Amino acid sequence: MLIKNREILLEVSNPKTREIRRRMLDLLEIALQSINVSELLSKSMIFNKIPNFDDYNNIYVLGFGKASGGMAEQIEKILGATNITDGIVIVPKIIKQTINVQKIKILEADHPIPSRTNIEASNHLINVIKEIPKKNSLIFILISGGGSALLTLPYEGIKLEDISNLTELLLNCGADIKEINIVRKHIGKFKGGKLVKKLYPAKIISFLISDVGKYPPEFIASGPTYPDQSTYQNAMDILKKYSILEQTPTSIIDNFKKGIRGEIPENPSENDPCFSKTENIIVGNLKNACKAVYDYANKHNITPYIYPKFIEGEARDIGKKLIDLANEIYVTVPKFGKPLLFIAGGETTVTVKGSGKGGRCQELILGSIEKLENFKQAVMLAIGTDGIDGNSDAAGAIIDNNSFLIANNMGLKVENYLNNNDSYTFFKELRHNLIFTGPTGTNVSDLVLLLLN
Incomplete structure (x- = not known):
């Protein structure tokens, strides 16, 4: 029970x-x-055509979110721990002790307000990504709600306290899921499709547990494996809409202004070739x-x-x-x-x-x-x-x-x-x-x- x-x-x-x-x-x-994630993931891997593992030299598992620990446990059982080259999954602190895995590393982080622990866990994930041979590797990414806060690595010049302050402002001002995610996509190194950009040309299969209801799946965990159609101007407009612009840290406002002026690139859109080898599968909702x-x-x-x-x-x-x-x-x-x-x-x-x-x-x-x-x-x-x-x-x-x-x-x-x-x-x-x-x-x-x- x-x-x-x-x-x-x-x-x-x-x-x-x-x-x-x-x-x-x-x-x-x-x-x-x-909505037991183990059962949902098992069914999804049966019903969806998963590539032949023998076609790849390396298999990696990455993940972040409230439900991603359970998915990690199940995918390790399905793939077999010895067949996984490496893996790292970030979950809320309160969940870590319930997960039983052998090969995949489970890291804990804070939710919903990110802390130094989140930065450290995200840096660990970045280090694994750097070691992945991008050619001839198969990468499973396990994504669920809460992943946006757990996977936090801000742009240069933006401090952790700035991210935490903005997160608290967004959660308390009445903004909806879509609006919060649009802002988050423009302050971090993974969100809004940028994770796929870092992994290209590896073959990516992401399994997602959706917590965003009517909204497109690109808003789950701020869409690290999806193209992004929103802009820095959209993010700035949301801060103005809820009258939190003046309370938003200067470093974040400056970053948005650079994006609006074109000094830093917008997130990858659907025409970007990095998405050609990515498959996103909704496991449950x-x-x-x-x-x-x-x-x-x-x-x-x-x-x-x-x-x-x-x-x-x-x-x-x-x-x-x-x-x-x-x-x-x-x-x-x-x-x-x-x-x-x-x-x-x-x-x-x-x-x-x-x-x-x-x-x-x-x-x-x-x-x-x-x-x-x-x-x-x-x-x-x-x-x-x-x-x-x-x-x-x-x-x-x-x-x-x-x-x-x-x-x-x-x-x-x-x-x-x-x-x-x-x-x-x-x-x-x-x-x-x-x-x-x-x-x-x-x-x-x-x-x-x-x-x-």
Whole structure:
């Protein structure tokens, strides 16, 4: 079982509520099992035509991301450790101890704010790249969400503190995945296709676990193996849009200005020959989790509905909108006496104004708690599929239609906790609501489930 505190989450007095919570936790387990990276990678290597290893003198494995450690473990089993010339994979510190490999080196780094450890790990990867004979080598690259921060090597003149400061500004200003990635692509030596440029003419096969939903896969980990159509001007415009230009370190602004003037080249575009020997394969994404939940619900007397859009926007507001959408479906679509399961996924944003603890999934649920009280029987949960939500140790949170009343009786004021971005503390005091999984070793963005009975 991936949910570590399942029994605590079922400690509610109402038997009907307890049963609906149990169903929801079963569905969540199914979702997390469906995005197990070992199984996804094995299936992908079977269904996709992988080159004959005998045609190459050397086989290398490179990787970075929250799910890349699990992929490294599996690809070493498939290839055989003795057949791998060398390999290096960078993962978050909290994940390293769970990975069991022989030949591939696992290095740890910080996420989401890069540190000196990230620079050191990235330099190790650069050193391996320099040793690779570019002709007649086959390179597998394992990429997943979080890879952009883990693989950090800024341009000359840009300090680590500058990267860290900009990362914090971007994460807190309300910018979406696409915008954050466009900026990141123009401050590092690997992003925006530049990793492929360094490896050409080697044959590259990259396996990717997608956490970017509706966006093209070039935004996974800031697209180190994809052509880049964005420009330095685009990056500068994003800083202006969110009014963080003046707070952005001067070294980064100067670098953008050089790019705009043409003094440093733009990232390689789709016409660059370096991409002619690169194949990118999506191993898994949010659809895997949503479909697994849908199929399971269908077989267990529940009417499932998958919301077709990738959810985005301010976390505290999105949950309420999803409840309205689910209710509209609930009252208009025939269910033949079955409960309705509303399934959604995406990545909301939190504009941080307070100093509290939590994450976008917990804030989404806290923002929904009062509206859910309007239903006789309802349970809602949101979880980061990587098992880590924001600056907390929780994966997400779960509430039911009684939660708001209980909070009121305890004197917990929702608005106060929202204003301080302190959803974790709210749910910790409310009890029976924070979901703990620990790092799941995968990452396909966030999952929201809402059951109306």
